[in-house]
Amino acid sequence: xxxxxxxxxxxxxxxxxxxxxxxxxxxxxxxxxxxxxxxxxxxxxxxxxxxxxxxxxxxxxxxxxxxxxxxxxxxxxxxxxxxxxxxxxxxxxxxxxxxxxxxxxxxxxxxxxxxxxxxxxxxxxxxxxxxxxxxxxxxxxxxxxxxxxxxxxxxxxxxxxxxxxxxxxxxxxxxxxxxxxxxxxxxxxxxxxxxxxxxxxxxxxxxxxxxxxxxxxxxxx
Numbered sequence: 001x002x003x004x005x006x007x008x009x010x011x012x013x014x015x016x017x018x019x020x021x022x023x024x025x026x027x028x029x030x031x032x033x034x035x036x037x038x039x040x041x042x043x044x045x046x047x048x049x050x051x052x053x054x055x056x057x058x059x060x061x062x063x064x065x066x067x068x069x070x071x072x073x074x075x076x077x078x079x080x081x082x083x084x085x086x087x088x089x090x091x092x093x094x095x096x097x098x099x100x101x102x103x104x105x106x107x108x109x110x111x112x113x114x115x116x117x118x119x120x121x122x123x124x125x126x127x128x129x130x131x132x133x134x135x136x137x138x139x140x141x142x143x144x145x146x147x148x149x150x151x152x153x154x155x156x157x158x159x160x161x162x163x164x165x166x167x168x169x170x171x172x173x174x175x176x177x178x179x180x181x182x183x184x185x186x187x188x189x190x191x192x193x194x195x196x197x198x199x200x201x202x203x204x205x206x207x208x209x210x211x212x213x214x215x216x217x218x219x220x221x
Contacts, residue, residue, distance in 0.1 A: 018116050018118065021118065044168075050086045072089065119143070
């Protein structure tokens with residue numbers, strides 16, 4: 001099928017636009033996130049992947065989270081070189097806790113009804129998806145793709161209660177990298193080169209992230 005370049009993303013003529021949605025705290029964003037998004041885009045023939053940094057992540061209760069603007073800017077820096085990637089502010093500009101159902105509804109309103117949404121998340125998160133707010137609406141809004149690193153059981157039995165036509169599990173290289181490890185390494189004066197894009201290393205150093213408690217904010221709950 002022919003395709004053309006239009007703006008930031010590739011557009012295929014004659015079919016519905018396919019938009020990947022990569023939500024996350026991105027504290028910091030790392031190569032695992034980028035490889036996962038790239039792999040899913042290739043496997044599912046996505047026209048675009050939009051990264052959506054969370055505003056107030058309800059699932060991160062008990063730890064401090066960097067300022068939303070820092071996480072947003074790091075995501076912009078990390079994705080800038082890939083024309084298929086974009087970054088949305090819908091979650092960080094929305095007051096209150098961030099919930100996936102609100103993210104998908106906002107993107108649906110922005111992009112229109114003729115766009116197919118593919119939400120990219122960790123495979124382990126899918127087993128808990130029915131506990132998410134608005135769970136009964138989620139599968140009407142998007143197809144869910146659970147990514148896992150090679151060699152880790154994908155837990156098909158754990159998601160057997162979910163609609164098979166709305167869920168896909170996918171092994172992705174580089175998923176062993178974690179934001180938690182990156183933060184800990186910075187706090188211990190260990191390098192994070194090659195775990196995150198070069199621009200992110202420079203941004204973290206410039207802003208003093210993960211070293212100074214004044215650069216982080218506690219969650220509301």
